[in-house]
Amino acid sequence: AWRRMAVLAPAAIIYLAASFAVLGSLGIPRAGQYFGGDLFYWERVLTFGRVLIKYFRLLFAPFDVAGDYDFHSIQIATVTDWDAWLGLLSFALLLILAFLARQKWPLFSFGILFFFVALLPGSNLLTPIAILMAERLLYLPMLGVAILLAQLWVSMRDQRIRSVTGAGVVLTAVIVCNSHNFLWQDQFTFYKNMVRVVPNNLKGRVGYGAALLLRNRFDEAEQ
Numbered sequence: 001a002w003r004r005m006a007v008l009a010p011a012a013i014i015y016l017a018a019s020f021a022v023l024g025s026l027g028i029p030r031a032g033q034y035f036g037g038d039l040f041y042w043e044r045v046l047t048f049g050r051v052l053i054k055y056f057r058l059l060f061a062p063f064d065v066a067g068d069y070d071f072h073s074i075q076i077a078t079v080t081d082w083d084a085w086l087g088l089l090s091f092a093l094l095l096i097l098a099f100l101a102r103q104k105w106p107l108f109s110f111g112i113l114f115f116f117v118a119l120l121p122g123s124n125l126l127t128p129i130a131i132l133m134a135e136r137l138l139y140l141p142m143l144g145v146a147i148l149l150a151q152l153w154v155s156m157r158d159q160r161i162r163s164v165t166g167a168g169v170v171l172t173a174v175i176v177c178n179s180h181n182f183l184w185q186d187q188f189t190f191y192k193n194m195v196r197v198v199p200n201n202l203k204g205r206v207g208y209g210a211a212l213l214l215r216n217r218f219d220e221a222e223q
Contacts, residue, residue: 033128039076044124046077049087051133055119056090058135059145062176065183066197066204067190069133073198091116107151115144187211 030037039047051074058065066073077084098112120126122137149169156162183193188211194204 028127028129032130034124034130034132035076037128039124039128043076043078044128045088046079046081046084047074047132048123048125049084049089049091050074050077050081051123052087052091053083054133055138058138059142064197065135065180066194066201067135067183068194068201068203069135069198070131070204071202072200073204074132075200105151108148111144111147111151113144114147115141118144188215 033039054074094112095116098109101112102109118141119137122129122131122134124132153162153166156165183189187207191204191207191211194201195208198204
């Protein structure tokens with residue numbers, strides 16, 4: 001599994017080289033960073049722990065999705081926030097598990113490592129970026145989760161249990177994905193849902209207000 005992870009190294013090097021060529025540095029310029037780059041490193045680390053818990057919830061219970069987690073959606077974590085420490089503890093335990101499983105369950109180990117390696121560029125751990133969290137940052141890491149679930153599914157001995165489990169997962173995914181379509185009907189439903197899921201989202205509040213204004217004007221025009 002560890003040798004397979006080395007395949008990602010050339011891609012990482014290419015990414016860093018392209019970033020340096022375009023931006024003149026290996027990271028986003030300070031003006032483009034979250035909070036203008038004023039966060040201390042320990043704040044970024046603790047907040048990553050909080051974000052990681054939210055990512056886990058989205059992966060295994062993707063019911064409340066927002067589409068945007070911009071300014072003030074995620075509160076900056078402090079040393080007294082238990083969810084931040086829980087996220088960092090989960091991070092450490094999963095890495096230890098991946099290391100211990102590398103011989104007996106190499107594919108399982110690879111799935112865990114792939115998830116975190118793919119998540120790393122948007123984690124704010126290596127370098128600060130413009131956002132703290134985004135659902136789109138899970139697209140590639142989800143492949144690692146899919147590898148883990150596939151390994152668990154294959155390990156089921158009973159063919160009937162495997163068939164029922166697979167059909168249940170697919171059916172649930174179809175229902176959940178289609179239910180999300182109702183949130184994207186128009187700007188009104190999109191921003192209304194965003195305000196419900198992340199009430200402190202500045203972009204959501206502004207967008208919801210604008211959508212309400214447009215809807216009211218449309219209703220008045222019809223009357």
